[in-house]
Amino acid sequence: MSRDETYAKVMEIIGRYAKNKDALEGASEDTNILEDLKVNSARLVDVILDFEDEFDIEVADEDADAVNTVGDAVSLIEAKLG
Amino acid sequence: MTRRVVITGLGVVAPNAVGLGAYEMALRSGTSGIRRVPLLDELNFACRVAGVPQGVDELAERYFDEDELLAMNSSHRFGCIAAVDAWEDAGFERPSHDDDHVHWDAGAVIGTGIGGIDTIGERIVPLVDGGRVRRLGSTMVEQVMGSGVSARVSGLLALGNQVTANSSACSTGTEAIIEGAARIRGGLAERMLCGGTEGASHYIWAGFDSMRVLCRTHNDEPEKASRPLSASAGGFVPGSGAAILHLESLESAEERGARIYAEVLGGALNCGGHRSGGSMTAPNPVSVRRCIRQAIADARIEPGEVDLINGHLTATGADPNEVAAWVDALEATPETFPVIHSTKSMIGHGLGAAGALESVACILMLRGGFAHPSLNCEDVHPEIEAYAGSIPHEVREMPGLRTIIKSGFGFGDVNACVIFRRWAG
Secondary structure (H helix, E strand, O other): OOHHHHHHHHHHHHHHHOOOHHHHHOOOOOOEOOOOOOOOHHHHHHHHHHHHHHHOOOOOHHHHHOOOEHHHHHHHHHHHHO | OOOOEEEEEEEEEEOOEEOHHHHHHHHHHOOOOEEEOHHHHHOOOOOOEEEOOOOHHHHHHHHOOHHHHOOOOHHHHHHHHHHHHHHHHOOOOOOOOOOOOOEOOEEEEEEOOOOOHHHHHHHHHHHHHOOOHHHHOOOHHHHHOOOHHHHHHHHHHOEOOOEEOOOEOEOHHHHHHHHHHHHHHOOOOOEEEEEEEEOOOHHHHHHHHHOOOEOOOOOOOHHHOOOOOEOOOOOEOEOOEEEEEEEEEHHHHHHOOOOOOEEEEEEEEEEOOOOOOOOOOOOOHHHHHHHHHHHHHHHOOOHHHOOEEEOOOOOOOOHHHHHHHHHHHOOOOOOOOOEEEOOHHHHOEOHHHHHHHHHHHHHHHHHHOEEOOOOOOOOEOHHHHHHHHHOOOOOEEOOOOOEEEEEEEEOOOEEEEEEEEEOOO
């Protein structure tokens, strides 16, 4: 899977939880998930569970805690997929 | 401090209709919302019919964001749609997420009898017992906490006054109205969204089925299964849904020129203490009469002013006892007894939502000047035969309808009684 494909799937998942739909339009890998997209911080748990289901991976809590931007999420998933 | 409290908005998600216009039409025409539920066949329930609002998931997608829907079980969906409808019906707009204005003088009392047991049964128990707690995600607590629906509503509408959930079994919805009215009367709030919601779940209904209090005689004729006041009543039909009333101080309503449906004249709440024949599951007949009389005293009316009784009347063996209590408390004879009927004959027993669903029916009837039919009681119970003339089997036009008394009785021997009066301007 290319990085672009992973990015698209990540954005689709995060988009479910984003309160700022406008920021979703202009998002990039540098976009901050909580601050820019206004995802409720409690819902990060659900975003990670959705990543696990979508990509068939397991994400440890400490790895999840290091995800701040969309790019962080894409990199984490790429690393897990190998 | 005692202020007058009026009703300026309504929202309803009922088994026989969603939305006010459809609900009024269903009530007038005696449209049943009871249907066969195939899952109950599969699971060997004795009662295989229920009242479940139709088309709610499609509607919810129009009302709520995707992330909100992920955290909303059936009780949340019913309750939040009804609350948003009541808010808009009262003339207010839904605020956007990034508008920081809070309605400090508006709150909510939205109760539930059982709560998010579908989430517990479908998600929490299987995942936790399977050692997969981590997979529960972040939305479990808010879907099972008793105040989950009122909490969600406060966020949807930016409510800043007291936001809470009450629970008193089958009197919950009626109790919520009385509690919210008391807060406005006392000057602690200007507006309160009050009512109840109950999810549609076989896990809720199972305990009642095993108690043998659900109707098991009309599985093949669902619309005939809910038979309050009849000789052939054999138990209640489980229902679900939600209804919310937007209560408001008269001052606030007049100041903003709001459309007023009716006034909450008064009400009363009590418990029979499980004495004099009362128990966890049966009402103390003394406390029922006392509650009705207290409501009448609180409303400062005479018993003879009551035009219509919207009873608790579930279709168990308790219906004749309830009628006897009304006769005593209203000091009525067969000649003076008001019209009496049961909304449950159409929608089943909505448990924690029942009092609210039925109160919205009361307000629509006050406004429209009619009493809806009580279905399936052509064979009136012999113990109430003397009062049979008070039961409408077809819609009864009542242009002079002015005062309705509504009761809700619940497990735990708890009682609630509220009195509504048509707003004459």
